Amino acid sequence: xxxxxSVAELKSEIARLRxxxxxxxxxxxxxxxxxxxxxxxxxxxxHADVVVASIYVNPLQFGPQDDFSAYPRTPEQDRTLxxxxxxxxxxxxxxxxxxxxxxxxxTRVEVPEVSDILCGxxxxxxxxxxxxxxxRLFQLVTPDVALFGKKxxxxxxxxxxxxxxxxxxxxxxxxxTVRDADGLAKSSRNGYLTPEERRIAPRLYATLQALAGQIRxxxxxxxxxxxxxxxxxxxxxxxxPDYVSVRRQQDLAVPSPDDRQLVILAAVWLGRAxxxxxxxxxxxxxxxxxxxxxxxx
Numbered sequence: 001x002x003x004x005x006s007v008a009e010l011k012s013e014i015a016r017l018r019x020x021x022x023x024x025x026x027x028x029x030x031x032x033x034x035x036x037x038x039x040x041x042x043x044x045x046x047h048a049d050v051v052v053a054s055i056y057v058n059p060l061q062f063g064p065q066d067d068f069s070a071y072p073r074t075p076e077q078d079r080t081l082x083x084x085x086x087x088x089x090x091x092x093x094x095x096x097x098x099x100x101x102x103x104x105x106x107t108r109v110e111v112p113e114v115s116d117i118l119c120g121x122x123x124x125x126x127x128x129x130x131x132x133x134x135x136r137l138f139q140l141v142t143p144d145v146a147l148f149g150k151k152x153x154x155x156x157x158x159x160x161x162x163x164x165x166x167x168x169x170x171x172x173x174x175x176x177t178v179r180d181a182d183g184l185a186k187s188s189r190n191g192y193l194t195p196e197e198r199r200i201a202p203r204l205y206a207t208l209q210a211l212a213g214q215i216r217x218x219x220x221x222x223x224x225x226x227x228x229x230x231x232x233x234x235x236x237x238x239x240x241p242d243y244v245s246v247r248r249q250q251d252l253a254v255p256s257p258d259d260r261q262l263v264i265l266a267a268v269w270l271g272r273a274x275x276x277x278x279x280x281x282x283x284x285x286x287x288x289x290x291x292x293x294x295x296x297x
Contacts, residue, residue, distance in 0.1 A: 001083045003090045007097050010140055013089055014052075022049040026143035028134060031055040032072040033081045036178040036186035039295060040147050041085035043175050047145045053082055054091040054137055059103060061129030072191055091141065098136050109135045111158045111165070114252055119154050119267055119276065122242045130155055131162045138168055145171040149178075151185050153265060153278045157252060177277075178295045179205070185277050192273035201270055203237045207244075208264050208279040215246065215264070216283060220257035230266075240269040249280060260284055 004010040017024060025048030027040045044051045055078055062068040082090055099106040108128055114120070115127035138146070148156045156174050163172055178186045183205040184198075193201060207230050214226040223246050231244040247253065249261040265278045 001079070001087055001090055003079075003092060005092045005094070007093070007140060010089075010091050010093075014142060017050055017089075023145075024048055024050050024052055024141070024143045026052045026054070026137070026141045026146045027087075027148075028054045028056070028137050028146070029078075030057045030071070030188070031078050032074050032188040032191070033078045034186050034188065036149060036151070038081055038085050039178045040149060040175055041082065041087055043173070044145070044147050045086070047147070047171075047173065048143075050088045051086070052089040052091065052141055052143065053087045054093065054141070056091075056093050056098060056133065056137075058098070058129055058133040059095075060099075060108075060132055061126050063123050063126060066123075072188060091137075093140075097140070098133060106132075108132050109162060111161050114154070114157055114161060117154075117252060118243060118245060118247075118265060122267065127155065127158045131158055134159055135162060135166070138163070138170060143170055145173060147173045147175050150174045150280075151177040151187065151277065153263060154252060176295055185275075187275065189273045189275065192271065194271060197238075197271045197273070200238050201273075201275065204234065204239065204266060204268060204270075204275055204277050205279075207234055207237075208266060208277060211244070211246075211264055212279050212281045215262065215281065221255075234266070234268055238270065239275075242267040242269070242274070 002013055004013055025044035027044050029037055041051055041053065057071050057073065059068050095103065109131040110128045111131050120127050148159060150156060160172050163170055180186065182202040184190065184202045185205065211226055211230045215223045227244055227246055231241045234241050244266045246255060246262055246264050248255045248259050249263045255262055260283045262283060263278050263280045267274060267276045
């Protein structure tokens with residue numbers, strides 16, 4: 001695995017790959033990698049000849065309430081996972097490579113409306129930071145395809161819209177969520193959970209599954225009462241919900257009575273960990289059946 005720590009090193013390697021006619025897949029990460037990230041790398045391999053990954057803990061997507069310095073950093077473990085996944089190139093940029101004029105002065109990228117709801121409302125400026133760093137990384141890596149996990153559903157939509165609005169010739173692929181055997185979505189933030197919190201955590205996904213079954217049995221906006229009940233159930237189980245919300249898949253707008261392609265999104269606090277999860281559903285699907293495809297490990 002080639003490790004590029006400067007823009008010059010990265011561009012030299014990308015030029016070599018392009019000269020050889022290689023199709024490039026890109027998976028940007030913030031490190032502290034786990035089985036979900038490995039699955040992203042494996043899926044990237046199916047869409048390209050070469051996989052490029054990056055590790056950069058982006059300060060712009062951390063808010064005042066977030067502890068940037070405390071974000072887990074596991075560089076040796078990360079390199080081992082990426083090498084085992086047969087990633088060809090790892091980009092490890094410093095701040096100056098991402099923000100040449102400094103974090104404050106450098107140009108920002110913002111996708112309005114969708115960035116201001118749900119997690120964007122709870123974490124103002126977060127998706128501006130995401131869009132800014134991903135746009136910069138796209139410029140540097142120039143991939144043919146980029147892959148992102150569906151667990152971060154709102155982030156995936158922000159990146160799809162940003163890519164389309166700038167006319168970037170990059171295919172964006174969403175990859176199904178990888179879960180532990182008890183249903184908890186893989187996340188770097190799971191490491192913040194105490195043993196007791198880890199025991200409780202799978203109830204988040206179980207609650208979304210139950211809510212999906214209820215939604216399929218109601219018409220129009222009858223889901224609203226069930227949405228509120230789900231948040232109440234999570235609170236009773238020990239979570240502090242930021243939101244539980246049923247939205248339209250295509251743009252995360254509040255669905256009309258006729259919308260069928262829906263997604264249930266939730267963000268909750270459990271101790272120090274802010275957990276997010278979601279479940280896609282089609283209201284045409286028979287009650288009790290889920291259209292979500294997630295991977296249980």
